[in-house]
Amino acid sequence: MGRTMAAKIWEDHVVAAHDGQPDLLYVDLHLVHEVTSPQAFESLRLSNRRVRRPDLTVATMDHDVPTRGGRAAADEIAERQMSALEENCRRAGIPLFGMGSSRQGIVHVIGPELGLTQPGLLIACGDSHTSTHGAFGALAFGIGTSEVEHVLATQCLRQRRPKVMAVNVEGELPLGVTAKDVALGIIGHIGVEGGRGHVIEYRGSTIRELSMEGRMTVCNMTIEGGARAGMIAPDDTTYMYLEGREHAPRGAQWEEAISRWHALPTDADAQFDREVSIDAARLEPYVTWGTNPGQSVPVTSRVPAPRTETDERALRYMALEPGTAIESIPIDRVFIGSCTNARMEDLRIAASVVRGHTVHPKVRAMVVPGSASVKRQAESEGLDAVFREAGFEWRDAGCSMCLGMNPDILGPGERCASTSNRNFEGRQGSGGRTHLVSPPMAAAAAIAGHLVDVREFN
Amino acid sequence: MEPFTRVIGVLAPLDRADVDTDQIIPKQFLKRIERSGYGPFLFYDWRRQGDFILDRAEYRGAKVLVTGANFGCGSSREHAPWSLLDAGFRAVIAPSFADIFKSNSFRCGLLPVELPDPAVRQLIEFALQNPGIEITVDLERQRVAAGGFEAAFALDPFFRECLLNGWDEVALTLRQDAAITRYEATRPGWLPVGR
Numbered sequence: 001m002g003r004t005m006a007a008k009i010w011e012d013h014v015v016a017a018h019d020g021q022p023d024l025l026y027v028d029l030h031l032v033h034e035v036t037s038p039q040a041f042e043s044l045r046l047s048n049r050r051v052r053r054p055d056l057t058v059a060t061m062d063h064d065v066p067t068r069g070g071r072a073a074a075d076e077i078a079e080r081q082m083s084a085l086e087e088n089c090r091r092a093g094i095p096l097f098g099m100g101s102s103r104q105g106i107v108h109v110i111g112p113e114l115g116l117t118q119p120g121l122l123i124a125c126g127d128s129h130t131s132t133h134g135a136f137g138a139l140a141f142g143i144g145t146s147e148v149e150h151v152l153a154t155q156c157l158r159q160r161r162p163k164v165m166a167v168n169v170e171g172e173l174p175l176g177v178t179a180k181d182v183a184l185g186i187i188g189h190i191g192v193e194g195g196r197g198h199v200i201e202y203r204g205s206t207i208r209e210l211s212m213e214g215r216m217t218v219c220n221m222t223i224e225g226g227a228r229a230g231m232i233a234p235d236d237t238t239y240m241y242l243e244g245r246e247h248a249p250r251g252a253q254w255e256e257a258i259s260r261w262h263a264l265p266t267d268a269d270a271q272f273d274r275e276v277s278i279d280a281a282r283l284e285p286y287v288t289w290g291t292n293p294g295q296s297v298p299v300t301s302r303v304p305a306p307r308t309e310t311d312e313r314a315l316r317y318m319a320l321e322p323g324t325a326i327e328s329i330p331i332d333r334v335f336i337g338s339c340t341n342a343r344m345e346d347l348r349i350a351a352s353v354v355r356g357h358t359v360h361p362k363v364r365a366m367v368v369p370g371s372a373s374v375k376r377q378a379e380s381e382g383l384d385a386v387f388r389e390a391g392f393e394w395r396d397a398g399c400s401m402c403l404g405m406n407p408d409i410l411g412p413g414e415r416c417a418s419t420s421n422r423n424f425e426g427r428q429g430s431g432g433r434t435h436l437v438s439p440p441m442a443a444a445a446a447i448a449g450h451l452v453d454v455r456e457f458n
Numbered sequence: 459m460e461p462f463t464r465v466i467g468v469l470a471p472l473d474r475a476d477v478d479t480d481q482i483i484p485k486q487f488l489k490r491i492e493r494s495g496y497g498p499f500l501f502y503d504w505r506r507q508g509d510f511i512l513d514r515a516e517y518r519g520a521k522v523l524v525t526g527a528n529f530g531c532g533s534s535r536e537h538a539p540w541s542l543l544d545a546g547f548r549a550v551i552a553p554s555f556a557d558i559f560k561s562n563s564f565r566c567g568l569l570p571v572e573l574p575d576p577a578v579r580q581l582i583e584f585a586l587q588n589p590g591i592e593i594t595v596d597l598e599r600q601r602v603a604a605g606g607f608e609a610a611f612a613l614d615p616f617f618r619e620c621l622l623n624g625w626d627e628v629a630l631t632l633r634q635d636a637a638i639t640r641y642e643a644t645r646p647g648w649l650p651v652g653r
Contacts, residue, residue: 144565154638192531
């Protein structure tokens with residue numbers, strides 16, 4: 001019987017398999033950032049262990065970094081974390097793209113951008129949105145700090161083999177519906193716990209038609225549906241994106257790599273543990289109304305009546321009444337950024353909505369590019385001018401208001417249309433209220449001053 | 459890691475589903491570079507709103523938490539199980555746990571106990587109606603018992619062994635050094651390196 005792509009990559013990376021024990025898997029690429037690594041490095045030091053493969057480890061600063069005013073704007077404890085990362089990388093010989101580096105950025109934006117993220121790799125990072133890298137046909141897991149320590153010391157991960165779920169999305173995306181809406185639509189369908197214990201393989205014509213940026217957005221949100229990894233078969237779109245990038249193979253090695261990558265996709269006769277089908281024609285631009293990413297409705301509809309206690313709590317936190325038209329909900333802040341939606345395609349489409357308009361006087365809006373490189377590219381295309389002239393703040397790269405570890409946070413009660421991935425209570429700032437939307441929907445909300453259907457907006 | 463064999467302690471109920479790691483330990487407390495000291499910030503925002511159930515005198519010093527499905531969803535921050543441990547909890551009972559939270563918990567010595575929905579519901583009611591009641595969580599026998607309630611639970615046998623013995627997983631893997639080196643020799647030369 002044939003094998004799934006997940007099974008092929010898994011089996012390619014088994015270092016040791018013992019009866020009754022989880023498999024020991026080799027990690028091709030370990031991405032490190034300042035927030036989930038200091039305790040791991042400290043443990044290594046205390047037990048006199050070394051970093052086994054600093055050459056397969058790449059570090060950046062993203063979670064804490066201020067997005068204006070440079071490093072001097074960081075608070076004392078953020079600075080302590082950044083200095084710790086510098087010191088840890090220096091001692092171990094790990095390449096670090098720190099603040100001020102031309103390659104700095106959100107860890108899940110720079111991996112692909114530098115060509116480090118490649119098909120068939122097993123990738124690990126101490127961040128749940130590591131699932132993003134699966135867009136290239138890699139198996140990419142978010143891990144905790146103990147596992148970060150384990151990978152640093154052994155270059156291996158010890159894991160039980162997950163089940164594999166196929167999510168088939170077929171058909172042409174309707175106008176105004178983006179990869180973000182595909183992700184929100186899938187999570188709304190399977191639920192926030194639907195993917196638990198699984199790796200998700202996204203398949204079907206809709207997925208194949210997505211750009212690499214769109215595929216990354218879909219895979220990024222996999223964890224919000226409860227699955228630890230999401231993946232998409234590599235194809236010409238993948239190869240075209242990768243070819244010529246800094247760390248991509250070249251010449252004869254490129255040819256060899258391509259021939260290996262061609263063998264990765266799931267075999268026609270492979271069996272999935274579970275299959276889900278989504279009709280793209282039925283997807284709409286979604287808005288979350290609650291406090292988890294599964295609580296979403298089409299922008300044209302109304303705040304639903306609560307069905308569970310969780311729903312009731314969410315409505316209270318969000319200060320929303322059932323039956324309220326989504327488009328009547330006023331917005332105080334707009335955030336365009338995060339590892340979900342801060343790549344060139346996201347900024348281009350948001351700018352196309354913004355061009356010639358002005359941010360509503362009651363709204364404070366900001367754009368935070370996903371990396372220093374995205375920022376430079378956007379500026380070379382004049383997108384920064386489009387945003388600034390409309391009244392958006394144009395910031396430096398980082399995670400920023402997606403999780404609010406730096407000074408970019410919502411105030412209590414502030415309501416934000418956000419292109420990020422989590423609308424948890426307090427996620428973007430204590431008491432802040434988050435509505436997850438796509439980049440064009442966020443841009444339109446900034447101008448209208450309330451949530452609005454981007455398809456009706458000009 | 460401290461070995462885990464059996465815990466007897468107060469059972470505290472948190473009757474909510476989908477409790478995410480941002481609620482367990484909000485991001486402003488992730489800036490420490492130590493593994494300890496997170497206990498005071500456990501469920502920080504909920505505690506600040508007042509009358510939070512875990513702050514009631516009867517549940518002070520609780521060692522076991524019983525809660526709703528999909529506990530620990532969201533971010534991979536191991537600070538979530540660290541903060542529960544630091545606040546005195548040794549085990550959490552729920553119908554299900556988010557994958558990364560469960561994996562992190564095993565690795566830092568917090569025992570995630572999965573019981574069927576009705577059993578969890580029964581325990582939550584039991585803890586609400588008998589505040590301060592003690593529960594026994596026995597990892598060796600894989601059973602929980604409180605008052606007349608008793609249930610068996612399943613657990614990954616590998617992580618059970620690790621917890622019972624307080625094993626250091628890195629040390630276990632380093633014994634496989636030869637296998638790792640053999641695997642490394644088979645990796646194609648064109649795979650990416652960071653420098």
